[in-house]
Amino acid sequence: EFQNKVYVAHECIRNFFNASLPFTNFDVIAIPDLPTYRYMSQYGMLIVRESELQTNGISEIMREIMYQWIGTFITPDWWTEAYINKALISFLASELVIEINGEAEFNGKYPMTILYSLYYELGKRYPHSRITGMKQELNSHKIELTIRMLKHVLGMESFKNGIRKFISDYKNRSFKGSDLWNTLSKQAKIDKTLDKELSILEISESWLKQSRLPIIEITRDYETRTAIIQQKVYLRERPHDVPDQDKMLWWIPLFVIRQDTLNFFNNTYLWMKKIKQIKISNLPPQHEFIIVNPEEIGPFPVNYDEKNWNMLSDFLQTENGTKNIPAYTR
Incomplete structure (x- = not known):
């Protein structure tokens, strides 16, 4: 054997x-x-x-x-x-x-x-x-x-x-x-x-020359169907006390999944090119969530605004939620 x-x-x-x-x-x-x-x-x-x-x-x-x-x-x-x-x-x-x-x-x-x-x-x-x-x-x-x-x-x-x-x-x-x-x-x-x-x-x-990892924070404007995406250093403790954290920026690929399609095989993405903030548009209607960084493609956590989190939470408590969203993404 x-x-x-x-x-x-x-x-x-x-x-x-x-x-x-x-x-x-x-x-x-x-x-x-x-x-x-x-x-x-x-x-x-x-x-x-x-x-x-x-x-x-x-x-x-x-x-x-x-x-x-x-x-x-x-x-x-x-x-x-x-x-x-x-x-x-x-x-x-x-x-x-x-x-x-x-x-x-x-x-x-x-x-x-x-x-x-x-x-x-x-x-x-x-x-x-x-x-x-x-x-x-x-x-x-x-x-x-x-x-x-x-x-x-x-x-x-x-x-x-x-x-x-x-x-x-x-x-x-x-x-x-x-x-x-x-x-x-x-x-x-x-x-x-x-x-x-x-x-x-x-x-x-x-990614390799910096000793930290980023976190992505997403705030949607549900009326205009846009969102502001910001990157910053991911810190679990004493976030005010890390030298040069404002200078740390990464090239981050943003894969965005929409509730109206839930296509996890779509390889379409956009780059966040070592800048603190970008704005994206053409998002789904206000009653539908988005998922960024599905399957943790990149080594960074994502934080959404409260409404998007609540919509995700509600969907994941349904049969369709556990069936259609892969385990790593959940």
Whole structure:
């Protein structure tokens, strides 16, 4: 069974990247009392603690085998790029596991577990409690969720094309984080899924170079069917006491779902381009709600005016509400 999991994972990754590794054999070595780590990856080889051969699931195997491509076939230029390496592996491995067996292995908790841990920690006055290891882990999570957001923005096909181009261009070479973002940008513009004047590098850096996350606040004008959308730093405690919070701005994709359509497969969005406030129009009538950031596409919470919250609450207490609004959005 373990051999079959390795084969399935290897083939899924190879097909996704459209790239084969430059060797004919991939060896798995089981060691009864492997200390410290459950898995150790070497080029063309996976060393595993023997007890792991009996575990259920494929996610850990998927991550470890993906290191053969991202980490060895292409290699981070310096240790500072290791966060992007880890985040990209974690996201792609999770996507492939979900493709294989749906949400069953993650019990419907991916990516919400890491998302809410970010909300909790980065909303503090002093994030990470000054613990370096925690900071590094949270940085990796934030990069992973940024990659997930970009996948939704660009669409899966364009995103996949960009990743394949990235693997092809940097095989047997080292890469910097900017190489990933620039490759995704170039491919998205070829695929016409990103406006020519925009840059994935600039968008991603607004998320990765700031130590916080934003919150979006929406106030609707029901008479004119417009809304004011503002962004600010998300803080759970002592919001008046965080330096430079007024200078923190992000590139935020705004996906808006209307009650009159409830189309969660609509990829139409608009950018909030590192500005504090924008105004949107052509919203539904005053008796219908809107949902922004469905399925938590971007790593940011949303707060509505009281009337929109009440309409959402009332709808979610109906059978249609629980049937038509996906779980992550609820």
